[in-house]
Amino acid sequence: MNKKNITKIILDIAMAVLFITFFKKNLISMKFHMISGIVFGIFILVHMFLNRKWIANISMRLFDKKIKFRTKLSYITSLILFISIIAILFSGVYIIKAKTYDRVMFWKMVHFGASYLSIALIGIHIGLYWNWVMNIFKKAFKIKSSNVTKLISSLIVLVTLALGSYTIYTQNYFTKTYACIEYVAQHIVPQDLEGGSSYYGESEKPSFIDVASTYGSIISVFSIVTYYSDKALKKSKKADFKSTKISA
Numbered sequence: 001m002n003k004k005n006i007t008k009i010i011l012d013i014a015m016a017v018l019f020i021t022f023f024k025k026n027l028i029s030m031k032f033h034m035i036s037g038i039v040f041g042i043f044i045l046v047h048m049f050l051n052r053k054w055i056a057n058i059s060m061r062l063f064d065k066k067i068k069f070r071t072k073l074s075y076i077t078s079l080i081l082f083i084s085i086i087a088i089l090f091s092g093v094y095i096i097k098a099k100t101y102d103r104v105m106f107w108k109m110v111h112f113g114a115s116y117l118s119i120a121l122i123g124i125h126i127g128l129y130w131n132w133v134m135n136i137f138k139k140a141f142k143i144k145s146s147n148v149t150k151l152i153s154s155l156i157v158l159v160t161l162a163l164g165s166y167t168i169y170t171q172n173y174f175t176k177t178y179a180c181i182e183y184v185a186q187h188i189v190p191q192d193l194e195g196g197s198s199y200y201g202e203s204e205k206p207s208f209i210d211v212a213s214t215y216g217s218i219i220s221v222f223s224i225v226t227y228y229s230d231k232a233l234k235k236s237k238k239a240d241f242k243s244t245k246i247s248a
């Protein structure tokens with residue numbers, strides 16, 4: 001395996017782990033949350049630098065009909081993800097700097113809304129590149145495809161899908177995401193909001209396993225749906241191609 005791919009996969013794993021920790025501000029400490037948020041932003045830039053050829057190539061040929069739909073979809077979701085991460089980082093700083101309750105709430109809703117949206121976008125991003133991830137792991141651990149490995153991976157997918165769907169439901173993922181975005185849209189213009197304290201008080205310290213299983217499983221649902229939709233689309237295109245070849 002080449003060194004570039006090793007660097008890429010290590011960076012990607014570090015980003016995924018960091019991203020999950022952000023969803024509970026008291027998992028480690030608020031200071032850790034803020035500093036690692038900035039580190040995460042730097043990692044994104046390195047991630048983009050390592051993939052700069054693809055980014056430059058697709059940016060120039062986005063409207064080219066020869067470029068596949070999945071490549072365009074990947075480019076657009078990556079772009080929205082990048083904008084969301086910028087919104088998260090800036091709003092994080094503005095939550096601390098804001099002077100009025102109205103603006104604290106506004107920046108919090110930008111911060112939370114963009115974070116929830118990023119969960120779906122990261123999931124889709126991982127789903128589109130899952131083949132690449134699996135190839136690297138197969139090479140690194142010399143795993144060969146067999147009926148047993150296929151059965152185990154199908155079981156893992158099913159359990160993750162069930163757990164993730166249940167978590168999306170119990171966490172009200174879609175309602176929360178929509179509520180944050182709606183609040184931001186309604187409060188762009190500063191308002192004279194009367195508000196209480198924005199201090200939540202000390203809540204219980206969650207464990208990493210809790211946070212990882214909750215948010216990791218939600219991300220996985222988006223990855224699994226994207227991966228299998230992509231696979232089904234590729235299959236149907238292959239079948240179309242074969243049938244036109246036969247009839248020609």
Ligand code: HEM
Pocket residue numbers: 019022023024025026033034035037038040041085088089091092093095096108111112115198200
């Ligand atoms: C990609 C990076 C980041 C993500 C995904 C993220 C996401 C989140 C999420 C989901 C929460 C709510 C956590 C909870 O309720 O327990 C939160 C809280 C918070 N974040 Fe971030 N964050 C990031 C980076 C930052 C940065 C760089 C700063 C500041 C420099 C920041 C400042 C804050 C603050 C002040 C809160 C507490 C808001 C409150 O009072 O509840 N975040 N963040």
